Amino acid sequence: MGSGQRMVQLEFDNLPRRKRRRLLARALLRPLLTATGLVTAYYLIPMDKPYSVTTVVALVLGLLAVSALLAWQTRSVSRSPYPRLRAVAALATILPLLILLFATSYFLLERSQPGSFTEPLSRTDAVYFTVTVFSTVGFGDIAPKTGAARSTAVLQMLADVFLVGVVAHVMLEAVRRGLDRRVKFEGQQQNAGPAPPDRPNGPAGDDLGPVG
Template identity: 80%
Template sequence: MGDGMVGPDLQDLPRRKRRRLLLRALLRPLLTTVGLVTAYYLIPMDKPYGAATVLGLVLGLLAVSALLVWQTRSVSRSPYPRLRAVEALAAVFPSLILLFATSYFLLERSQSGSFTESLSRTDAVYFTVTVFSTVGFGDIAPRTGVARTTVVFQMLADVLLIGVIAHVMLEAVRRGLDRRVRPGGPQPDAGLPSSDRPGDPADDDPGPSA
């Protein structure tokens, strides 16, 4: 069933189809995450951290934003908006994490000592997640101005992800559910008594003759 079509509610579907939809909602973001993580560990990262890296970071954030906009539209048009919202968030989150992990890894390779300890690719992911979750164990911390600026950049992106993106997704889910209730939009005569609606058969009935 394509986006924008209104079908039966998820709870009303046959058990087999409901399980298939749930499995697909989990499997697609899982495969996307596996692909992104595999690329993160396999792609060579031997370029120095410089203007090209900063530009790549900005373009990457713009790409994540574009992905979010597209996913939001898909959620509002999906016949099952809640499932689609889970897929959307599961696709956006690893993209953002790996984008900043790549930046931290390249920065440490280019400018040794940018952090309190040398970062492997796994360390970079670990540090990115601790910044995102605001846990702050203190075992890894930025030391140079460039590293701290990049961390601030991530903090701002995290605030947007947790605040704005969550709000946008919830609104998209609300619109999608509203489309299920009123797929054709509000009716102009909705809420009027049947006797007051134009074209109602009651208006043409002359009543019993005297």
């Protein structure tokens, strides 16, 4: 971390405790509400359609949607006055979406083709299996048996590698750009003299969202 980035971190640390708590609460509340909505929809939406080519296409489109969300979130992180908080919120939003996307696929596959796994899958079982694949724990109590189930699991493994490797690197780079942008902005503000009373202090006040 450069001296300018350390200065930004110190500035956050020196904020009033109430303001820091408000920023942290906002950073955690958004993904918490999003995850709650996704989980609620996962358990309430009827899933009676068979696993077919349409399901595979929907899964691929869902992964493309996650990639588009990642691109948008990366831009938001790099433009946020508090990029670290924004990055945590972004990852906390993308991860549940990815897990529930594959859990839905596994659940539909087992309903359409019973015996695709070593035991029948409830919705909770499908989430459990998805998390074990994502974490590479592999307890062995649930395993794919058919070609379709194994192909879906392989697709999830590739998506997990992408999330852990590429996404982590992209987010860290976005945080670095956001910190550099904040330092540059504040340097320009200091050179221009004190801001008017009604001008926000920083590129976007205390907002965690993108600037502009």
